[in-house]
Amino acid sequence: MELKSPPPRPDLTKKGIYLLVTALALGLPRTAIESPMLLSQASRMPNGLVILIASQLFAFAIVGGLLFLIYRRHNWARWSYSVLTILGIPFSVYPLYLSLSAAPVSGLIGIGQIFLQLAGLFLLFRPVSSAWFKWRAAQPD
Numbered sequence: 001m002e003l004k005s006p007p008p009r010p011d012l013t014k015k016g017i018y019l020l021v022t023a024l025a026l027g028l029p030r031t032a033i034e035s036p037m038l039l040s041q042a043s044r045m046p047n048g049l050v051i052l053i054a055s056q057l058f059a060f061a062i063v064g065g066l067l068f069l070i071y072r073r074h075n076w077a078r079w080s081y082s083v084l085t086i087l088g089i090p091f092s093v094y095p096l097y098l099s100l101s102a103a104p105v106s107g108l109i110g111i112g113q114i115f116l117q118l119a120g121l122f123l124l125f126r127p128v129s130s131a132w133f134k135w136r137a138a139q140p141d
Helices: 011-025 027-042 048-071 075-102 104-124 127-138
Strands: none
Touching: 011 027, 011 048, 011 104, 011 127, 027 048, 027 075, 027 104, 048 075, 075 104, 075 127, 104 127
């Protein structure tokens, strides 16, 4: 059985991935802006700095890995990212409120990240994007 060559990545899918990568990248300046507050909190517990750095790197690696797999057309990664985003939004409301009062620029960036994530996910679940993801699943092993 001859395999067809994969269809090119639709423009909407590319834009959705770019929006999600941009949201991830905006986490770096947010961390820098909030670093005095984060370091203050970390210094109050044993190994706090190690825990802070490890948790930041772990989160960045997980999200970055999922975005890479989405780029590589793994439908399960698209769904996993979606579930994590939707479940995470309610838990980000209070930290965003604190950010807006302590470091308003960081809070505004955080709100922007949420909008970028939702817009990116919206584009990744448009019919043309869904068809692109399903092409891989339809190929025989």
